[in-house]
Amino acid sequence: MLLIFTDEGAERLKSWSSAHMGQVLAVTVGDEPLVVAKVAGILGKKLSMCLKEARMEEANLLARQLMGWQK
Numbered sequence: 001m002l003l004i005f006t007d008e009g010a011e012r013l014k015s016w017s018s019a020h021m022g023q024v025l026a027v028t029v030g031d032e033p034l035v036v037a038k039v040a041g042i043l044g045k046k047l048s049m050c051l052k053e054a055r056m057e058e059a060n061l062l063a064r065q066l067m068g069w070q071k
Contacts, residue, residue, distance in 0.1 A: 003047045010045040017043040 005013060017025075017039050027035040027049065035049050 003049065005045055005047070007045075013043045013047070017041070 020039050021042075023039055025035075025037055025039050026033050
């Protein structure tokens with residue numbers, strides 16, 4: 001799955017990842033962790049996530065939830 005951030009969101013992600021290098025980033029929807037990874041570089045405009053064993057419908061639902069389009 002590829003997430004593309006707005007310029008403002010990308011700048012915030014870049015700033016956050018610069019300050020938290022080597023720490024753990026968890027992407028959650030509600031209380032459910034979906035991706036957990038160590039920050040190994042500065043993140044920016046595009047963020048690619050591999051959702052192990054996810055179907056396309058699940059990936060699309062996750063994208064809508066992350067963007068606030070659907071709960």
